Amino acid sequence: MNSKVASDRQSWPKADFSRVPYEVFTDANIYRLENERIFRGPVWNYLCHEVELPQVGSFVTTWVGDTQVVVTRAEDESIHAFENSCAHRGAQLVTAVRGHAKSLTCPYHLWSYSLKGELTGVPLLKGLKGKGGMPASFQKADHGLNVLKVQTHGGLIFGSFHDDPPDLKTFLGPHSLSQIDRLLVQRKPKVLGYLRQRIPGNWKLYNENVRDPYHGSLLHQFQVSFGLQQPTMKGGIKLDTELKNTWNHSILSDTDKDNQALVAQAYEGTGKFNPNMKMADPSLINVPLDLGDGYKTTILSIFPTLIVAQVDNTYAIRHLRPKGTDGVELHITYLGFESDTPEQTHDKLLTANFIGPSGYISLEDGEALRLVQQGIRQRRPGGHEVLEMGGVGPIQDTDYLSQEISIRGFWQYYHQIMGLGNDQPLGETQ
Numbered sequence: 001m002n003s004k005v006a007s008d009r010q011s012w013p014k015a016d017f018s019r020v021p022y023e024v025f026t027d028a029n030i031y032r033l034e035n036e037r038i039f040r041g042p043v044w045n046y047l048c049h050e051v052e053l054p055q056v057g058s059f060v061t062t063w064v065g066d067t068q069v070v071v072t073r074a075e076d077e078s079i080h081a082f083e084n085s086c087a088h089r090g091a092q093l094v095t096a097v098r099g100h101a102k103s104l105t106c107p108y109h110l111w112s113y114s115l116k117g118e119l120t121g122v123p124l125l126k127g128l129k130g131k132g133g134m135p136a137s138f139q140k141a142d143h144g145l146n147v148l149k150v151q152t153h154g155g156l157i158f159g160s161f162h163d164d165p166p167d168l169k170t171f172l173g174p175h176s177l178s179q180i181d182r183l184l185v186q187r188k189p190k191v192l193g194y195l196r197q198r199i200p201g202n203w204k205l206y207n208e209n210v211r212d213p214y215h216g217s218l219l220h221q222f223q224v225s226f227g228l229q230q231p232t233m234k235g236g237i238k239l240d241t242e243l244k245n246t247w248n249h250s251i252l253s254d255t256d257k258d259n260q261a262l263v264a265q266a267y268e269g270t271g272k273f274n275p276n277m278k279m280a281d282p283s284l285i286n287v288p289l290d291l292g293d294g295y296k297t298t299i300l301s302i303f304p305t306l307i308v309a310q311v312d313n314t315y316a317i318r319h320l321r322p323k324g325t326d327g328v329e330l331h332i333t334y335l336g337f338e339s340d341t342p343e344q345t346h347d348k349l350l351t352a353n354f355i356g357p358s359g360y361i362s363l364e365d366g367e368a369l370r371l372v373q374q375g376i377r378q379r380r381p382g383g384h385e386v387l388e389m390g391g392v393g394p395i396q397d398t399d400y401l402s403q404e405i406s407i408r409g410f411w412q413y414y415h416q417i418m419g420l421g422n423d424q425p426l427g428e429t430q
């Protein structure tokens with residue numbers, strides 16, 4: 001089995017994770033292990049946001065790895081989550097994406113369940129006219145749905161299949177906690193809309209992408225051409241102690257905006273930058289930042305599948321739903337705030353055009369991931385990614401953006417939680 005290979009020194013030849021074996025993106029055995037050791041392992045998986053369960057009986061379907069999960073709000077307002085599979089013979093229980101119900105009834109033999117996932121009704125339990133029915137030993141209490149542990153923080157609902165998951169706040173870490181507070185708690189969020197995008201690339205390629213501010217000013221020509229992002233701008237990354245969660249941030253000053261000549265110099269010879277390009281209607285790029293703290297872009301990436309992002313004035317929760325080795329569904333929940341004026345809501349809907357499958361900015365990310373997946377599928381076995389931008393050795397916070405150090409942090413944690421062995425002190429490279 002190839003995943004055996006992924007655990008030896010040949011596959012992970014550098015202790016600082018500056019080399020990553022390509023097989024982690026293509027090997028079906030590794031994908032199976034991820035579902036077992038990560039999504040059913042000692043992590044907290046993002047499920048949905050509390051505002052999506054506004055009343056008793058509200059439900060939402062979501063995904064944890066390969067497992068579809070139903071999240072509900074029960075009569076006592078508590079939140080519950082369970083596998084979307086009937087306890088009888090396994091039928092998918094809920095087919096709607098979201099909705100409202102007093103109880104959940106399986107379409108096949110009509111077993112019904114409470115909003116907490118308890119089995120409450122079994123038609124023909126006692127049979128008819130003394131014949132048939134379940135044996136006396138059958139107890140409804142033994143046949144509830146497979147539930148997940150649920151915890152919430154700042155309106156985000158997380159679930160875990162693990163018997164002994166870590167404390168949620170410790171799992172999130174201080175930077176995540178403060179960013180969740182900044183983006184989702186200080187103002188009460190509301191959902192402006194959803195987008196789903198199927199990207200033909202492995203789910204971890206997206207995790208790399210959001211931890212990689214290096215590509216921002218190179219791949220995303222729109223940002224550079226119209227002064228939203230510049231290689232000169234200030235910013236950096238902060239990691240949690242386990243290195244799995246990353247907060248990237250960038251601040252654009254007026255000096256950066258006036259730096260078009262410098263940028264033209266940096267792009268010289270690429271044919272990719274035209275300092276004279278102008279938008280016929282620049283209203284999209286002139287929406288003022290409404291948080292007032294100067295951050296132009298902040299991307300909070302929480303292991304394994306959650307991203308809470310502010311891009312200019314766009315606020316969105318991005319959720320990764322892996323679909324085998326070669327695909328991922330990116331589910332985007334666009335947010336506004338209860339306190340927004342109609343103008344602010346209009347502006348947020350306008351800037352939502354930056355993000356998503358045809359977003360002026362993130363259009364290219366989906367395509368970049370497709371190209372990587374295609375490229376590595378064609379390689380001869382045994383190759384590695386090279387992650388050296390920003391420096392090799394210790395994995396630590398930076399006050400600059402051209403770096404891939406946070407990607408190495410992701411891989412270190414991944415390697416550890418997957419039990420791939422080969423753990424060495426950080427910074428000791430071969």
Ligand code: FES
Nearest residue numbers: 086088089106109
């Ligand atoms: S499979 Fe659900 S009631 Fe039979």
Ligand SMILES: [Fe+2]
Nearest residue numbers: 216220362365
């Ligand atoms: Fe990007």
